[in-house]
Amino acid sequence: NRSPESSMFHLLVVFGLACAVFAHERVHLEPGQRLHDLESEWKLIRRARDDESIVVTLAVKSANAASLEQLFWAVSTPGNPLYRKHATLEEIGAIVSPEWSRLDEIENWLGFDAKHCIYTTNRDFLRCQLSCGAAERLFDAELHHFMHPRLNETVIRSKKLYSVPSNIASSLDFIGGLLRFPPVQSKSNPISRPTSTQVTASHLRTMYNVSSAVGSNGKNKQAVAQFLKQFFHQTDLKEFFVLFGSSFAHKNQVDKIVGPDTGFAGTEASLDVQYIMSLGANISTWFWSTAGLHENQEPFLEWIMTVGNTSDVPFVFSVSYGDDEASLDLAYMNRINQEFMKQGARGISILFASGDSGVGCKGNTFSPSFPASSPYVTTVGGTEMADIVLGHEVANIISGGGFSSVFAQPDYQKSAVATFLSEATHLPKSSYYNRSGRAYPDVAALSNGFTIVFNLIPMPGVAGTSCAAPTFSGIVSLVNDHLLQAGKSSLGFLNPLLYQNPSALHDITDGCNEGCAETGFCCQAGWDPVTGYGSPNYPALLEIAQKG
Numbered sequence: 001n002r003s004p005e006s007s008m009f010h011l012l013v014v015f016g017l018a019c020a021v022f023a024h025e026r027v028h029l030e031p032g033q034r035l036h037d038l039e040s041e042w043k044l045i046r047r048a049r050d051d052e053s054i055v056v057t058l059a060v061k062s063a064n065a066a067s068l069e070q071l072f073w074a075v076s077t078p079g080n081p082l083y084r085k086h087a088t089l090e091e092i093g094a095i096v097s098p099e100w101s102r103l104d105e106i107e108n109w110l111g112f113d114a115k116h117c118i119y120t121t122n123r124d125f126l127r128c129q130l131s132c133g134a135a136e137r138l139f140d141a142e143l144h145h146f147m148h149p150r151l152n153e154t155v156i157r158s159k160k161l162y163s164v165p166s167n168i169a170s171s172l173d174f175i176g177g178l179l180r181f182p183p184v185q186s187k188s189n190p191i192s193r194p195t196s197t198q199v200t201a202s203h204l205r206t207m208y209n210v211s212s213a214v215g216s217n218g219k220n221k222q223a224v225a226q227f228l229k230q231f232f233h234q235t236d237l238k239e240f241f242v243l244f245g246s247s248f249a250h251k252n253q254v255d256k257i258v259g260p261d262t263g264f265a266g267t268e269a270s271l272d273v274q275y276i277m278s279l280g281a282n283i284s285t286w287f288w289s290t291a292g293l294h295e296n297q298e299p300f301l302e303w304i305m306t307v308g309n310t311s312d313v314p315f316v317f318s319v320s321y322g323d324d325e326a327s328l329d330l331a332y333m334n335r336i337n338q339e340f341m342k343q344g345a346r347g348i349s350i351l352f353a354s355g356d357s358g359v360g361c362k363g364n365t366f367s368p369s370f371p372a373s374s375p376y377v378t379t380v381g382g383t384e385m386a387d388i389v390l391g392h393e394v395a396n397i398i399s400g401g402g403f404s405s406v407f408a409q410p411d412y413q414k415s416a417v418a419t420f421l422s423e424a425t426h427l428p429k430s431s432y433y434n435r436s437g438r439a440y441p442d443v444a445a446l447s448n449g450f451t452i453v454f455n456l457i458p459m460p461g462v463a464g465t466s467c468a469a470p471t472f473s474g475i476v477s478l479v480n481d482h483l484l485q486a487g488k489s490s491l492g493f494l495n496p497l498l499y500q501n502p503s504a505l506h507d508i509t510d511g512c513n514e515g516c517a518e519t520g521f522c523c524q525a526g527w528d529p530v531t532g533y534g535s536p537n538y539p540a541l542l543e544i545a546q547k548g
Contacts, residue, residue, distance in 0.1 A: 026140060027169035028161045030329035033179045036159060041148055042181055044159070048143040050133030054156050057176035057301060058117075058126040059335050060106065062096035071095070072341040072376070076493040077412075078500055078548055084489040086347035089311045093122040096342065102171045109168050113138065120309040132156065139164060141178055150184050157181060173335040176301045180328075183227050183299065183321060197385045197449030198460050200244045201278030204446065204471055207393075208279075208506075210538045214249045215283035215481040221255075221314035222477040223286035224276055224470060227299035227321055230266025232273045232287060233455070240274045240453040250281040258306075259289035268320060270452050271462055272470045276318050279474025283481060286314050304339045313348065315480050315490040318473035320353040320466040322369040324360065325405055333370055333406070340376035344493035349480075351473045351494075353465035354381045354441040355400025358514025359433070359521065366402050366433045366516070372440050373404035378494045379440040380472045381531045382447025382465040383508055393535055394523075395511025396447045400465060401521055401529040404437035412496045413439060416527035426522045428515055442495055444508060444531035445471040475536045479545045491545060502526065502533045504540035 036042055048054070062068065074082040087095075103123060107114045110128070117128035132143045141158035158178045205211065234253050241250055254273060269287070277285050290299040290306070300321055307313055325333070343350060352372050360367035372379045382396035409417060417439045421427070445468035451460045480490045491497070498505070508531040512522035521529045 025166045026163035027166045028163045029169060029172060029174050030179060030331055031161060032329040033161070033332065034327040035161065035179065036146065036157065036181075041184075042146040043149075045145040045147050045154055048132040048145055048156050050131060050136075052132045052156065053129055054132050054135050054143065055127065055129050055177055056135060056139075057298070057305065058106065058128065059173040059176065060098045060102065060124050060126060061171055061173055062124050062338060063098055064095050065338060068092070068095050068338065068341055068345065072345045072493070075347075076344055077496045084347070084492060084548055086489055086492055087345050089121070089309075089346065092342050092345060097123050098171070106168060106171055109165065110138065120305060122309055125305050125309070135178075139175060139178060146181070148181075148184050155182060174329065174332045176298045180298050180332075183323070198451055199385075199446060199449040200451050201275070202244065202247050204275070204279060205248060207446070208475060208536045208538050210279060210475065210478065212248055213478055213538065214281040215478060217481045217484040220477065220481045220484050221284045221286060222276055222280050222316040222473065223288050223314040223318070224269075224272035225288045225290070225303055225317055225319045225321070226269050226272070227290055227303065228266065228268060229260075229263060230269040231261065231263040231289065232269040233265045236265060236270055236453045236456060237273060237277070239456050243453065243458060244451070245278065248281050250277060251283075251285065254287045255284045256286045257289065258286060261287070261289065265455055267452070267454060267459075267462065268466055270454050271450065271466060272318060272320065274452055275450065275467065276470035276474045276477070279471055280316070280477030281474070283477050288317070301336075304336060307348075308339050308342050315347060316349045316351070316473050316477045318351055318470040320464075320469055322352065322355050322372050322400075324362075325368045325370045325373055326362070328370060330406055333374075336371065337374050337376050340371070340374060344376060347490040347492040349378065349473075349476055349491055349494055351378045351380055351469050351476070353400075353469040354379045356382075356398040356464045357400060358398060359402045359428070359516070360400065361514070361516035364432065364516055366428070366520075368402050368404050368437075368440075369400055372400060373407060373438055375407055375410040375438045376493065378442050378498070379532070380465060380468045381441035381444040382468045383444050383531055383535055384446065384448035386510065393446065393506065393508055395444075395508055395513060395530045396463075397512065397514050398464070399441070399444065399447065399513045399530050401441050401513050401531075403433045403435060403439050403529065405434050407438040409436055409438055410495075412499045413442075413527070416499055416502075416533070419526055420524065420528055424522070424524060424528075426512075426519065428518070428520060432516065439529050441529070441532040442498060443472060443505060443533055443535070444468060445535050472536055475538050475541065478538065479542050482542055483545060486546070497544065497548065498533060501544040504537055504544050505534035506537050507534045
């Protein structure tokens with residue numbers, strides 16, 4: 001028999017060993033994230049040296065996430081007493097800023113390397129510049145240089161899933177900069193193709209009943225976001241308005257550029273700027289560029305993180321960016337959704353192009369695109385002209401649309417989607433998609449035949465839902481302008497208002513999007529997963545907004 005002293009010693013040894021094992025237990029934060037594989041266009045070049053540098057972003061779990069979502073829905077839903085009573089950045093921070101004890105635990109784990117880290121304003125992200133040796137040690141990663149054939153520089157990413165100690169895993173949502181590669185091509189990629197339709201700013205303003213309406217409120221701002229190292233040229237913008245802007249008042253230049261502002265002009269960037277400024281005419285416009293490659297960042301994450309920690313930002317963002325839902329870990333997407341809620345609660349409208357691949361066929365299943373499939377953004381599909389003279393729109397076959405495989409259908413669209421599914425005369429095989437998932441797009445706009453000015457030369461025939469997103473966004477900015485002039489708040493998250501008032505949109509009832517070796521979804525009266533509730537009707541949108 002052991003003496004009390006020896007029994008106590010034995011217990012302490014066992015306890016110490018158990019603690020040691022527990023302390024070294026590691027957890028994968030993003031087990032569902034798709035890794036680099038042999039089919040990837042990103043090619044492994046070499047192992048990263050220990051003394052090379054990498055930038056990583058630790059997404060610290062927010063406090064009171066449920067309270068944030070409750071506030072988001074309250075300020076976004078017509079009829080709620082808090083509708084459009086948006087919060088400030090500081091008020092959002094008071095809700096979501098992590099507990100200091102959680103931050104202390106993370107800093108203690110980082111140890112000496114914590115001195116290379118900086119918190120965002122709300123302390124919900126921790127951005128660290130580490131040596132690759134330190135990053136491999138902290139995250140159990142295997143860092144390599146990768147290169148894409150379209151780029152002339154490498155990025156550093158881990159060849160395997162990373163992990164953290166279990167006590168740290170409970171304080172983090174994910175770590176950016178280790179697995180996901182920066183975008184090389186948008187899911188909505190504008191291309192120039194032959195067409196009999198030539199769309200200019202004046203055509204769109206006539207089609208959508210904008211007429212001579214322009215902005216006049218000095219506080220109003222709108223923005224386009226870019227992640228592909230694309231830029232626009234002010235000289236192209238000026239030439240565009242010389243050729244196509246004589247019928248309405250407008251600004252001749254972008255008022256603010258956030259991020260890199262030099263480089264070759266790109267079709268995407270030129271399109272976005274020229275058309276958001278044509279529909280949202282005379283409104284202060286920002287170009288928010290987050291290239292990211294120079295520090296191996298994730299440009300999209302960098303953008304939403306920066307917006308969420310900056311007090312003075314535009315009321316409307318037009319974004320043409322997306323990734324396959326199936327390639328992303330759910331924890332990552334859930335946290336990005338939380339960032340969208342933070343912006344919606346502040347009165348910011350974020351509109352995403354729905355993509356240019358129809359249902360996004362992968363084998364015999366549909367592959368939805370994220371963030372287009374997020375329940376917390378407004379997704380814009382694409383139309384084209386059946387008759388330019390009569391202004392008759394039909395669905396563009398490329399229009400991204402379908403059902404999320406992971407996000408539940410939000411309440412604001414359940415009735416509309418149920419009606420579509422019960423009344424549709426053509427539906428793809430039920431095994432191809434998740435009919436109970438978040439359905440998209442929400443709305444649509446013209447996405448074919450656009451004329452832009454590129455390197456001072458008019459370029460006709462530009463197509464893609466990248467045309468539709470800035471078009472719809474500019475009209476949202478015009479509505480905001482009237483609200484601000486009347487001393488009211490901006491629209492913020494649009495979807496509950498739009499789904500309650502579908503008559504404010506031009507219903508698109510003809511056409512289908514591309515499917516898997518057959519037709520995808522098809523338009524019908526009311527909402528459909530090709531063009532949503534339809535294209536904008538400015539006077540009607542203004543009317544429903546003023547009632548709020």
